[in-house]
Amino acid sequence: DVKVTQSSRYLVKRTGEKVFLECVQDMDHENMFWYRQDPGLGLRLIYFSYDVKMKEKGDIPEGYSVSREKKERFSLILESASTNQTSMYLCASSTGVGYTFGSGTRLTVV
Amino acid sequence: LAKTTQPISMDSYEGQEVNITCSHNNIATNDYITWYQQFPSQGPRFIIQGYKTKVTNEVASLFIPADRKSSTLSLPRVSLSDTAVYYCLVGDDANSGGYQKVTFGTGTKLQVIP
Numbered sequence: 001d002v003k004v005t006q007s008s009r010y011l012v013k014r015t016g017e018k019v020f021l022e023c024v025q026d027m028d029h030e031n032m033f034w035y036r037q038d039p040g041l042g043l044r045l046i047y048f049s050y051d052v053k054m055k056e057k058g059d060i061p062e063g064y065s066v067s068r069e070k071k072e073r074f075s076l077i078l079e080s081a082s083t084n085q086t087s088m089y090l091c092a093s094s095t096g097v098g099y100t101f102g103s104g105t106r107l108t109v110v
Numbered sequence: 111l112a113k114t115t116q117p118i119s120m121d122s123y124e125g126q127e128v129n130i131t132c133s134h135n136n137i138a139t140n141d142y143i144t145w146y147q148q149f150p151s152q153g154p155r156f157i158i159q160g161y162k163t164k165v166t167n168e169v170a171s172l173f174i175p176a177d178r179k180s181s182t183l184s185l186p187r188v189s190l191s192d193t194a195v196y197y198c199l200v201g202d203d204a205n206s207g208g209y210q211k212v213t214f215g216t217g218t219k220l221q222v223i224p
Contacts (some may be wrong), residue, residue, distance in 0.1 A: 004153075010115050026178065037212070040216065041216065042214050042215055042217060043154070043196075043197075043214035043217035044214075045214075088151075090153045090154075091153075092153070096145075098144050098146075098156035098159055099146075099154070099156065100156070101118025101155070103152055103153055104151065104153050106151075110215050
């Protein structure tokens with residue numbers, strides 16, 4: 001089975017900090033995605049990548065950036081964390097049939 | 111990208127069959143229909159995918175009419191552990207050689223009652 005691993009399950013950061021969320025997949029998938037999930041809003045796509053060093057903006061990229069230096073690793077960066085970025089962050093990797101998600105990182109910005 | 115519409119919530123008693131319908135009037139020729147299940151504090155999990163007619167696996171069935179403008183996820187004899195949010199997605203197959211920005215809606219929250 002494809003496994004998508006997110007480095008942290010829970011994070012608490014201070015406003016203004018630079019935050020790195022890491023995601024690693026153990027299959028040779030080209031496509032990787034970062035979503036955030038908030039109550040009542042469902043999953044919203046932040047960024048996705050279809051190849052190493054390639055990235056595309058999703059629906060809500062403001063305040064975020066990403067890095068894909070290796071095929072298996074896709075990082076989400078909050079350049080200067082703000083309280084409105086408190087959320088559940090989900091990484092996904094695409095297979096030939098659907099997406100495989102990680103368990104999520106619950107980020108709290110105080 | 112095809113937009114999907116599904117009920118916000120549903121309740122069902124244990125042992126009943128549950129059908130969740132998703133509307134996708136603007137589905138494109140290359141689009142597949144995929145359903146995911148999400149438990150609290152976990153990422154969504156793939157359940158089933160189809161293109162047309164009927165698909166069945168060990169977890170669920172997916173019914174797609176000829177016009178493909180809607181689809182119905184059928185869960186046979188639900189149990190309390192089926193309480194979750196179910197998402198319907200429409201988009202190009204993720205491994206078709208290209209890429210697709212797939213949008214999740216808010217899903218259908220299924221509550222199974224003892």
